[in-house]
Amino acid sequence: xxxxxxxxxxxxxxxxxxxxxxxxxxxxxxxxxxxxxxxxxxxxxxxxxxxxxxxxxxxxxxxxxxxxxxxxxxxxxxxxxxxxxxxxxxxxxxxxxxxxxxxxxxxxxxxxxxxxxxxxxxxxxxxxxxxxxxxxxxxxxxxxxxxxxxxxxxxxxxxxxxxxxxxxxxxxxxxxxxxxxxxxxxxxxxxxxxxxxxxxxxxxxxxxxxxxxxxxxxxxxxxxxxxxxxxxxxxxxxxxxxxxxxxxxxxxxxxxxxxxxxxxxxxxxxxxxxxxxxx
Numbered sequence: 001x002x003x004x005x006x007x008x009x010x011x012x013x014x015x016x017x018x019x020x021x022x023x024x025x026x027x028x029x030x031x032x033x034x035x036x037x038x039x040x041x042x043x044x045x046x047x048x049x050x051x052x053x054x055x056x057x058x059x060x061x062x063x064x065x066x067x068x069x070x071x072x073x074x075x076x077x078x079x080x081x082x083x084x085x086x087x088x089x090x091x092x093x094x095x096x097x098x099x100x101x102x103x104x105x106x107x108x109x110x111x112x113x114x115x116x117x118x119x120x121x122x123x124x125x126x127x128x129x130x131x132x133x134x135x136x137x138x139x140x141x142x143x144x145x146x147x148x149x150x151x152x153x154x155x156x157x158x159x160x161x162x163x164x165x166x167x168x169x170x171x172x173x174x175x176x177x178x179x180x181x182x183x184x185x186x187x188x189x190x191x192x193x194x195x196x197x198x199x200x201x202x203x204x205x206x207x208x209x210x211x212x213x214x215x216x217x218x219x220x221x222x223x224x225x226x227x228x229x230x231x232x233x234x235x236x237x238x239x240x241x242x243x244x245x246x247x248x249x250x251x252x253x254x255x256x257x258x259x260x261x262x263x264x265x266x267x268x269x270x271x272x273x274x275x276x277x278x279x
Contacts, residue, residue, distance in 0.1 A: 114173025
């Protein structure tokens with residue numbers, strides 16, 4: 001028998017969407033058409049390639065299926081667990097959160113009985129991943145799961161929601177996922193006054209950027225360490241400078257959101273942090 005981890009499970013229908021969902025592609029479709037964006041497989045590929053092919057046998061064992069929960073829709077995501085191999089995963093990343101906040105995860109899952117897995121909530125910070133909570137899929141029929149979690153994040157951190165499936169021995173099985181919501185319930189901490197001071201010391205533009213990003217640093221006669229991070233919290237680029245006007249070439253960067261952090265080298269004080277997008 002599989003163990004329940006302090007979650008509520010409902011087989012009957014449930015009303016979604018009482019607050020803003022932080023996951024941009026929660027149902028994998030729009031007006032009945034398959035949408036594959038904003039989710040990444042274990043090979044770090046955005047799943048948009050599946051919208052073009054829908055062919056089985058892709059190396060990371062993620063596919064979309066016309067198998068949905070009672071709430072309706074057309075498409076769900078399926079992760080195939082293969083015996084004695086690494087779990088197949090699909091992950092999405094939530095950025096722009098900071099401080100200590102309380103969140104609600106809603107998700108429909110179905111495990112046909114041969115796989116093990118579910119959904120993981122974790123934090124990416126400075127290239128490191130820390131698992132915060134796991135909700136296992138333990139129903140052979142579509143079932144609704146909801147769980148609360150309290151997370152503490154720095155502005156450059158991202159929340160990683162990962163759907164996973166694995167199997168033991170020669171077995172393999174598929175876990176289906178659909179209608180995933182991650183909702184900010186309330187904040188348990190306020191933005192520090194120092195953050196308002198930081199925003200006055202650094203300007204970053206244009207946002208979104210295409211070829212260059214410009215940083216104006218109003219902290220004269222100081223050396224600064226500029227760090228750039230990817231959406232997953234990995235350190236992407238660093239720069240030491242005494243300049244107050246800095247230009248960074250981003251035309252060869254991948255499209256998507258990035259984070260910056262600017263520290264004064266003499267005392268390690270952070271004088272600017274935030275997010276920008278490369279198009």
